[in-house]
Amino acid sequence: MKPLSLKGHGRPITRVRVNQEGDILFSSGKDKHICVWYTENGERIGTYEGHTGVVWDVDVSWDTKTLVSASGDQHMMVWDVETGVQLNDSEVGSVVRSIGLSYSGNLAVLSTQKAISNRAGVFVQDLREFRTQNGQLHLYDLRQPNDAKDFSSPHNFPINELQKSVDETFLISSSKDKTAQLHDTRTLQQLKKYKSTRPVNSAAISPTRDHIILGGGEESVNVTMTSTSSGQFEAKLYHMIFEEEFARFKGHFGPINSITFDPTGDIVVSGGEDGYVRIQELDQSYKDFEFDIGVNT
Incomplete structure (x- = not known):
């Protein structure tokens, strides 16, 4: 197979994700859009529209039914992959820089960017109802959410x-x-x-x-x-x-x-x-x- 170059975004790409079966990929960009493609031939299946700022990150559930997105518009959104329908829109109150789904697809973990009035944070949201600026890694035990431990500083930037x-x-x-x-x-x-x-x-x-x-x-x-x-x-x-x-x-x-x-x-x-x-x-x-x-x- 020759390399495929896919053009669906008007601005830089921020994240690419491939689903568990490997037949579908998702891309997010600074153009506020999320695109979904077939990996076999590069055909664009559709676009998820709703964010008003940069979409920094996306993740897809293991069964490829649910998509979550994190954006500079301070919102986390949940989508139905097949229909493109927006299932949930949560205002976080700060720029959301990364997001990930649990195996069950019921929990989403997201990280927010440090701002003048807000500290950077990591949050877990139950869908049924991490990156850092200082070069550090942080390990959180969700069974003890107030106990962040095992700090490490492997990077200088x-x-x-x-x-x-x-x-x-x-x-x-x-x-x-x-x-x-x-x-x-x-x-x-x-x-x-x-x-x-x-x-x-x-x-x-x-x-x-x-x-x-x-x-x-x-x-x-x-x-x-x-x-x-x-x-x-x-x-x-x-x-x-x-x-x-x-x-x-x-x-x-x-x-x-x-x-x-x-x-x-x-x-x-x-x-x-x-x-x-x-x-x-x-x-x-x-x-x-x-x-x-x-x-x-």
Whole structure:
């Protein structure tokens, strides 16, 4: 399959998400819209409209029935995936920067941005009725919601994004300090560090291989002052254990703002500052690749 470049947004992409079956993907953007696409052919199925500000994040339930969105308009919205009907609209009172759904699809966890009159916060909302600015990670036990513990400061600059492994044992953080770091989900202990030469906006863990993929590049304010090559807008593949980069591929004409694998680990979906969603099927050489660990026999 040739790479597909999908144009449905008028402004930069903020997040791409693939559903559990891998046949549908969702994208959100600074144009206030959420788009839904078929991953097989890139056909746009529809658009969810209702937000009046940047849609920073989206997540979809495991059964692909419910979609939630977080926006700069200070609202969290809940949608019926199939019909596009807005099921709920909750005003949070601060910019909502990230959102995620529980396995049951009944609970949504969202984080808000620090403002003059409001502290940054993490909230859980029951649908039936985290990213930080200081480079820290925080672990919350929902059984003791007032007890935030196990603080960690793995990054020297703001954390742009967090993603979990498919079995939820690992967490990967991406940061403006030009690194992505792998952590134990339960303890937040830093396990590995993947170094880049440009800010890392997004990083994902392969669901089927010991691989990590990074996306980022020169910050958007500097894009017009640099060439594509010097901006380093490629997606980069690293070995999860050995921390070494072994491949990269181009596609976006600007920083990659969001990147993820499909459930097979053979397809990468990315969203860029250029406003495009890109679907890249990794070729056979990648699937056959075995990392040389240098063991003498």
